[in-house]
Structures are given as C-alpha cells and as structure tokens.
C-alpha cells in the first residue's frame with residue numbers, strides 16, 4: 001500500500017513538473033528593437049515612454065515583448081550601428097525614428113536585406129524608402145502648420161496688433177531637413193494668406209527643436225525688431241518654451257502686445273494656454289501615434305500586412321477646454 005502511494009506521489013509530481021515546464025515553454029517572447037533619433041527631445045520622450053507602456057498592456061500569459069529602446073543621440077552612424085546590432089540579434093521587428101531622413105536609403109538597404117519588418121515613426125522619409133514589410137506612422141505636419149495659422153486668424157484682431165494691415169511675424173524652425181519643420185513653416189503662413197491677411201516675415205531661423213536655441217533666437221529677434229514683432233511661430237513647443245522666456249525678459253505680454261504659437265501640446269504649454277501665457281499650440285498626439293506604431297509592429301510580428309502609411313490627426317489647442325482635454329489625456333497615462 002505504502003509503495004503504491006509513493007509511486008502515485010512521484011507520478012503526480014512528475015506530471016505537475018511536466019505541466020509546469022510545458023507552461024513555460026508556451027510563453028513566446030518577441031524581440032522588438034527601437035532606435036529613437038534622440039532621447040533628449042521632449043516630444044520623443046513622451047512618445048517612447050508611451051510605446052513601452054502600451055507594449056506592456058498587450059502582453060498576455062503566453063505572449064511577452066522584450067522591447068529594447070536605444071538612443072541614437074542625434075547621430076546617424078550610431079543609429080546605423082544600433083540597427084545592425086538589432087539585426088544580428090535577430091529581433092522580430094524594428095521601430096526606427098530616423099536621425100536623418102536624407103540617410104533613409106542606408107537604413108532601408110540594411111532592413112530590406114535582413115528581411116525583418118520595420119515601422120518608421122515621426123520622421124517621414126521619401127516614399128521610395130518605405131519598402132517591403134515596412135510602414136510609416138506619423139502626423140501630417142501640413143495640418144499642424146495650418147492650425148497654427150488659423151489660431152492667429154481666429155483672434156479678434158487676426159494677429160495685427162498694431163493695426164497696420166500686416167501681420168509681422170518671426171519663425172523659429174525645427175531641424176531643416178525634417179518635413180515637420182518645413183511644412184509647419186510653410187502652412188502656418190499659408191493659413192494667414194489664405195484668410196486674406198498680408199504678412200511680413202521679419203526673421204526666420206533654425207532652432208533645431210531645442211528650447212535653449214528657441215530662447216536665444218527669439219531674444220535676438222526681439223532685440224532687433226522690438227515692437228514690430230506681433231506673432232512668434234515656433235515649429236514645436238520646446239522652442240516656444242524658450243521663446244516665452246525671452247518674451248518675458250523683453251517685457252512683452254502675451255495676448256496683449258505679442259502672440260506665441262507652438263506645436264505638440266506639452267502639458268506645461270497646455271497650462272500656459274489656460275493661464276494666457278501662450279496663444280495656442282497644436283496637439284501632436286503621441287498617444288495615438290505610439291499606439292499605432294506598436295499595433296503595426298505587432299501585426300508584422302504576427303505575419304500580417306500593414307498599410308504603407310498611418311496618419312494621426314492633430315488637434316488645435318487654443319481654448320481652456322481644449323488645453324484641459326489634453327492635460328486630462330496626459331493625466332491618465
């Protein structure tokens with residue numbers, strides 16, 4: 001009797017151990033290699049954090065994602081190395097935020113040769129470099145530029161503070177080779193002229209998306225053009241934050257003798273819109289963009305096809321309600 005019991009016990013243990021082992025080997029971990037153009041970028045920081053969070057929410061008892069996010073430190077050679085390493089590690093999918101869209105061809109060649117699917121994000125390359133098992137997730141920067149201009153034309157004085165019939169503006173631009181910078185620069189002004197306004201471009205310089213550069217450039221422009229400056233367009237909010245510091249330092253008052261526009265709708269900028277310290281910004285929806293990028297990556301992992309392009313809409317943020325809505329979206333993240 002005792003012997004039978006022992007045999008049964010050993011059998012049960014062996015069975016449960018087997019089941020346990022079987023359970024573990026049923027877990028499939030997919031490797032995801034992400035290269036971000038630069039960690040030191042407010043918008044891309046929100047984007048990459050949300051991407052990591054969202055991958056976690058998609059995990060199940062049997063599916064896991066090993067997501068490695070690398071900082072290309074704004075250096076194309078570093079990014080190329082990262083992509084090569086990911087490929088040699090045999091990742092299941094790549095997500096790439098190009099350092100330079102003008103160098104898209106070299107990344108395209110590497111990726112296509114490897115046969116690993118790839119989701120490109122945020123910096124749109126030429127259509128020729130979105131190849132087999134590749135797609136692009138972004139937002140149409142023309143829309144954000146148009147919204148910036150419309151925020152100005154919706155003001156009671158249409159941005160013409162000194163009533164001389166002309167909107168005199170300065171333009172602080174992002175990285176010049178980036179379509180987001182090019183389109184925002186072009187379409188913000190186009191929205192003014194489309195509304196029948198006359199415009200005068202006093203000053204147009206590149207601030208490379210960076211707060212410190214935005215601050216310096218706006219200080220220079222205000223020193224040079226003083227009260228002539230009615231509208232300050234910044235291609236993103238980081239530069240608008242810098243612009244704000246220089247506007248205050250020059251004893252100018254937003255909403256009274258100068259207007260300030262950005263793009264991204266960072267929380268601090270939404271708060272500034274609420275407090276009247278910024279005329280408006282445009283929500284560059286990093287939540288929807290990062291989710292669309294992850295969804296596309298997962299589809300590729302599962303062997304499914306993707307569209308070539310996924311576009312996420314921008315939203316105008318020029319009222320307390322609109323700003324609060326975006327702050328609430330951030331608060332739930």
Ligand code: BGC
Pocket residue numbers: 041042043044122123178180209235236237238263264284
């Ligand atoms: C954002 C910028 C950011 C840039 C990075 C743009 O879409 O508006 O804030 O610096 O992407 O590529």
